[in-house]
Amino acid sequence: MKKIGVFTSGGDAPGMNACIRAVVRTGIHHGLEVVGIVKGYQGILDKNFIPMTARSVSNIIQQGGTILKSARCADFRTKKGRKQAYENLKAEGIEGIVAIGGDGTFTGAEVFMKEYPDINFVGCPGTIDNDLYGTDFTIGYDTAINTAMDAIDKIKDTANADARLFFIEVMGRDVGFIALRSGIAAGAEAVLIPESKTDIKELVKTIQAHYDRKKSSVIVIVAEGDEMGGAVKVAKKVSKKFTDLPTRVTILGHVQRGGSPTAAERVNASWMGLEAVKALINGQRGVMIGVVNNQVVHTPFERAIKYHRYLSPTLLEMVKILA
Ligand code: F6P
Numbered sequence: 001m002k003k004i005g006v007f008t009s010g011g012d013a014p015g016m017n018a019c020i021r022a023v024v025r026t027g028i029h030h031g032l033e034v035v036g037i038v039k040g041y042q043g044i045l046d047k048n049f050i051p052m053t054a055r056s057v058s059n060i061i062q063q064g065g066t067i068l069k070s071a072r073c074a075d076f077r078t079k080k081g082r083k084q085a086y087e088n089l090k091a092e093g094i095e096g097i098v099a100i101g102g103d104g105t106f107t108g109a110e111v112f113m114k115e116y117p118d119i120n121f122v123g124c125p126g127t128i129d130n131d132l133y134g135t136d137f138t139i140g141y142d143t144a145i146n147t148a149m150d151a152i153d154k155i156k157d158t159a160n161a162d163a164r165l166f167f168i169e170v171m172g173r174d175v176g177f178i179a180l181r182s183g184i185a186a187g188a189e190a191v192l193i194p195e196s197k198t199d200i201k202e203l204v205k206t207i208q209a210h211y212d213r214k215k216s217s218v219i220v221i222v223a224e225g226d227e228m229g230g231a232v233k234v235a236k237k238v239s240k241k242f243t244d245l246p247t248r249v250t251i252l253g254h255v256q257r258g259g260s261p262t263a264a265e266r267v268n269a270s271w272m273g274l275e276a277v278k279a280l281i282n283g284q285r286g287v288m289i290g291v292v293n294n295q296v297v298h299t300p301f302e303r304a305i306k307y308h309r310y311l312s313p314t315l316l317e318m319v320k321i322l323a
Contacts, residue, residue, distance in 0.1 A: 001120075003033040004280055005049070005094045008066040009040030009101035009108075013128045013140020014261040015269035016066040016100055021057035022273025023098045028054055030281055035094060039069045040101070041076035041108055044085040049092055061266055064143070064258045070101075076108055079115075086116045096120040096280040098273065100139065102127040106288060106301040113286055120285035123301060124272040128257055130177040133307035134299025135290025139269045141177065144256045148182035151252050152219065156186065159217035165207065165242055169231035169251040172223040175308075178256065179223035180315045189323045190220045195311050198228040204241045210323070211245075224251075271296075 006023040008016045020036070027034040036056065038048040050056070060067055075081035089097075099105050099121050109121035125132040128144035148170045159166050168188075170178045176193020183191035189210050192198045203220070210218045220238075222231040231249050239247040261269065268291060275289045275296050287298040 001095050001281060003093045004096040005035045005037045006098045007037035007040045007043060008068045008070050009105040011127055012066045012070045012257060013126050014064040014143035014259055015139040015265040016126050017060040017063050018261060018266045018269035019100050019124050019139055019273040020068060021061055022270040023277055024052045024057045025054055026274045026277040036068050039071035041073035042071040044088055045075055047088050062260050064260055082112050082115060089119055098122055098276040100124045100126040103305045107305055110301045120280055122276045122279045122284060123288040124276050125288055125290060129172055129175055131175040131309055132304055133309050134288055134297060134304045136292050142265045143259055143261045144178055145181045146262050147256050147259050148178055148252055149185040152182060152186035155250060159219060163216050164246045164248050166219045167222055167231040167235040167249045169222045169224055171256050173225045176223040176311060179221045180311060183221035184318055188221045189218045191319050192226045193223045194225040194227060196316060198226055200237050204238060
């Protein structure tokens with residue numbers, strides 16, 4: 001293998017730049033040419049290729065976002081689009097690609113590799129949601145929970161000044177990892193997540209019990225994907241039972257997708273990027289690099305796409321006992 005490409009695709013996440021930097025520098029270290037592909041699969045179709053040097057990735061390890069940008073690409077879902085992508089990669093001499101993204105990114109790579117077996121893809125898990133099977137953490141997750149925790153801490157400051165009922169919505173379309181971890185870290189009174197059924201009557205009881213214990217304010221974290229429909233809807237239902245208490249809703253939104261990555265994020269994203277290049281050099285294809293129990297694990301794309309990570313019920317129990 002002489003030349004590899006690297007791109008970021010799907011939802012951007014803090015730490016992606018650290019991963020890109022590691023891919024570029026590990027590739028160069030092993031004598032490879034490395035090309036940055038701008039805007040994921042769309043960049044392959046548009047021949048948006050940038051030759052990368054060690055200096056191209058200077059000073060980016062601490063930056064959020066992704067210097068290679070990200071995009072959704074409808075054309076790559078068609079046979080015609082993938083044929084064009086293959087021709088563009090061959091013309092550029094790219095033999096292997098490190099794809100940093102989520103399950104949508106890996107699904108595209110899997111379909112492409114079945115049609116064109118001479119191009120190898122290796123994946124690095126990039127999403128703040130932490131919902132990929134085959135790794136203990138995805139790139140972006142640690143920063144996102146710290147961002148959410150920091151915001152909840154700030155809301156707690158004002159919450160403690162005057163009795164009110166707070167609902168804070170965090171990201172997590174299908175999973176409650178961000179909600180649960182940030183909620184525990186910030187000492188929230190209740191956390192609602194898609195993985196467990198939300199019972200409004202129970203929630204009202206929990207909130208009441210906290211006020212009965214003379215808490216000055218109560219904070220409920222709601223994952224955006226909770227089946228009850230997010231913080232606004234939950235607040236509307238619950239506030240009917242607490243008519244003498246002002247209710248406040250905060251939706252943290254995309255603030256969780258940005259920001260300088262945490263130290264753990266930078267190290268783990270760098271580790272995954274380095275391992276991805278090593279995997280390509282060793283002739284591996286169609287695997288996602290993960291870290292499980294501090295060991296590097298290669299998970300075939302089809303498993304990373306098919307299976308889901310499950311939250312430990314102990315974490316939910318922790319919220320109930322420790323709040
Ligand atoms: O990256 C996943 C995610 O963070 C989800 O939790 C959220 O619903 C989604 O991205 C929103 O992303 P966008 O608005 O960019 O589509």
